[in-house]
Amino acid sequence: MHALIRGLIVFFLFVPIIFSQPGALGLGQLIDVPIARALHQGVVSAELRIYPGGGLLSSVLVCLTDHLGMGVSYGGTNIIGTGKPEMNPLPCVHLQYLLFEEQMLSPAVMIGFNSQGYGGYHKSMKRYAIKSRGFYAVAGKNTSFLGGLGMHAGLNYSLENEDGDRDLNVFAGFHKWINPDLVVLGEYDAAINDNSDNTLGAGKGYLNAGVRWSVAQRFYVEFCWKNILENRENVPGSSREIKLIYLAHLIR
Template sequence: MKKLNIVLSLLLLAAAPALAGKDKAAGEAVVLPDVEMIDVPTAGILDYYGFMVKTRFYSDGGVLGALNFGVLERLNLGAAMTIDKLVGSDSGIKMRKPEIQVKFRFYDGGYYIPAAAVGYDGQGYYYNPVSKKYLEKGKGLYLVGSKEIGVPSLVLHGGLNVPDFDNNYLFGFLGVNYTLEDKIAFMLELDNMFHSNDPSRLNAGTRIYITPYFQLDLAMREIGRNGKFDNGDSRKAERIVQMRYNTSF
């Protein structure tokens, strides 16, 4: 019963504001730029006084919650936290420490040059309680650019990141999304590139714009992956569901 109450609270937190969005004037019902795809960030940011709530359901009944704010005109600040085994019948619910998320967009883009942002995201995946680190590290410090290419609503995102300052390895990521009539978007991304000892990840998904402010993501992570992490845990494809709500004060 305790698990059920927590799950219902998270669902209401994500969905209730979307229902309230119906009261906004029709002229304001414009889909906002995406600030992220599945795992890959974009150069998009929340507007000043804007905020976004995200809930992700992942393997083994885990739930990730994130809250981000547009604290300044070009600066977003937020935090994310995971709760393992929250959904389902497994015992031993574990809340992991919150991780900081920051993004600063320093260039809005031009005809040839993409929009660009720099940020930090400490939220990883698959927490290892022995090492007290994530088996899949967060983006860490990153630089990302986004640019519409070829046809309207087809956007390419790419960047570099340093997830761990202990070894200072430089990784890369690429993503592309196509939005159809502000109703549905198709996403494809290649993450964690450049290092064979920490394999790249191919992710794909669909984003459904239930309202201009509330989106539902259905995605598959690590497509085709089948192996082991360094600690021996299985590494395989994962299905996830995300709900996101964004608006402004």
């Protein structure tokens, strides 16, 4: 009986901590995968991604409401360095809608569409090195446990399927706050839609890790280590990227 009482006391003491909402990430993305996080109405997120091959990718996301966001992105490879830049064929679009906000015992849920892939664009295959997310749904739960922790998981269907691999894909990730200015990021993209004979993936999935640093109010620098499992056919090694992110408030 005493053991039961002690168990109930522990349960009611720690459940509010474990399932509480503090610890949420300030942006709607880990490294490459989305999370169920919408910024406030009137907030604009501007991002510049610097990646191997002299690549630059710029993107802007405008939050029209507390639930709805719309964005556009464009870039290319060999922009930094010598030689002729190879620009992506078209600007890409991103739409997102927060279906359910996070509650004490239930996760936040977001749906969206993003036609932006990562890495160089392969014209012959009509796809990016890492396929665009396409249509996606993602859920996430945040907690103040361990100083701020968030867990995220989702699925997606990419429209980049000229290679014949049209499988539904899954992904998951986490973030862990180190202090109010520094957060560690980790994610795994199973790349189930990129593991057939005619695709670029090697069947291992994409494991990425990173650190995001808030260097000033609304300005972030992110250092990423990508493709840790070396999931690329005939392309050995992982890669390193840098992201610069700035948030502006159009409505105060």
